[in-house]
Amino acid sequence: MIIKTLRVFLLILFIGLSSQYSVQVQSEGGRLALGFHGGMNKYWGTFTDNQLWFSGDVFARYNILNFLSIHGGSWYWSVAL
Numbered sequence: 001m002i003i004k005t006l007r008v009f010l011l012i013l014f015i016g017l018s019s020q021y022s023v024q025v026q027s028e029g030g031r032l033a034l035g036f037h038g039g040m041n042k043y044w045g046t047f048t049d050n051q052l053w054f055s056g057d058v059f060a061r062y063n064i065l066n067f068l069s070i071h072g073g074s075w076y077w078s079v080a081l
Helices: 002-018
Strands: 031-041 053-065 068-080
Touching: none
Parallel strands: none
Antiparallel strands: 031 053, 053 068
């Protein structure tokens, strides 16, 4: 039963990935996008501290063409609590 289910799943996956389709990753050319990323992490290596680290960055992306863009970013803060 599991072998048959796996075969059906792999067949559907193969058909889906091998079909012909066109996808554009970027939005239309000539657009500028600005934004930020943020995150938090915890190092659990030695279990001797109780610190959380917050950090983030800002970015700018300019879409030259529908399939080509320039992306630049800068890390801007890190705080340990």
